[in-house]
Amino acid sequence: WFRQGRDRYFVPVAVKIPGADIELARSGGAESAKLDFLGEIRDARGGLQGSVRDEVTIRLKGERMGQLASRSLQYDTGFTLPPGVYTLKFLARENESGKMGTFETKFSIPDLTAEQRRLPISSVVLSNQRQRLSDSVAVAERNKRLLAVNPLVVGNEKLAPSVTRVFRKDQEMFVFLEAYQPEARSNGYIVALVSFFRGKVKAFETAPLQIAEGPDERTRAVPVSFRVPLKSLAPGRYTLQVNVLNPADKKFAVWRSPMVLLP
Structure with a gap:
């Protein structure tokens, strides 16, 4: 987290996906792969404080795609939150193969003004x-x-x-x-x-x-x-x-x- 104002903090979130998982779609003849990203942040009482839902299309052609299996793809997003204790839940899904991954963690943001x-x-x-x-x-x-x-x-x-x-x-x-x-x-x-x-x-x-x-x-x-x-x-x-x-x-x-x- 990084402070953005007196009571607001920016929390960057990065999700990495092995390129080998996307390679499966490519080997099946697909020209592109679609990835769904869903995330939410809830406070200590369970209240929803932030959410994200993105669909990203990856073109499976070109010189850079030749090294796809040995690379990781990274998806970046972020949330702006007040000080508190939170739970982050994130889901990523590759639509061609149906492969899915989930992640959950707790984190806290201190009140630096205090x-x-x-x-x-x-x-x-x-x-x-x-x-x-x-x-x-x-x-x-x-x-x-x-x-x-x-x-x-x-x-x-x-x-x-x-x-x-x-x-x-x-x-x-x-x-x-x-x-x-x-x-x-x-x-x-x-x-x-x-x-x-x-x-x-x-x-x-x-x-x-x-x-x-x-x-x-x-x-x-x-x-x-x-x-x-x-x-x-x-x-x-x-x-x-x-x-x-x-x-x-x-x-x-x-x-x-x-x-x-x-x-």
Whole structure:
């Protein structure tokens, strides 16, 4: 989630489908495949707070379709919600084969306006790739409208979140978050760094990143972005730690997550 206003937060949702499932329709001689996407978000009382229903047509011809079996297709959407506890349910169906997949999860959005002690930050996104929007094989009309408010989209590229948080040594890790300064001072700045721990031992730490750019006037957000080569790290399990500091207000935030690095 990412803050859009005082009491509104944007929640991006990404659904990945193995290209091999779409390949079945192609092998059957179909010139196109139709995918149905249905999603809903309900609050803690069961009230419907958001829904989406899209039908996406994928053309099964052309040079890019030759690599369909080895690729994943990604559908992106999003919801704007107030702080609270929610349940997301999503269904995807390929109409030619009838194959269907479902997903359900709970998540919460904190009220950052009530945060007084720590520096408010968004969700932290880890990724191993930036995708060109022009590479997408299926974009619904609703999704095009969401690009303008999705902070993971910059220019013609989109940061693809890693769900598994498993990376390889020959990859780079992209780290993205937003820090919020509702009462930011005109001369304030943000300092951030990323650390990798194996147990209690610090294996690597980036140089401190100082961001002098002021917050967005509407969201009061300061984007924080890292691009970290992983080739110098030994394979294994790590704890990734992100530290963000606002020296002027003497507030900070610390975020941690396990991750795995493969050879």
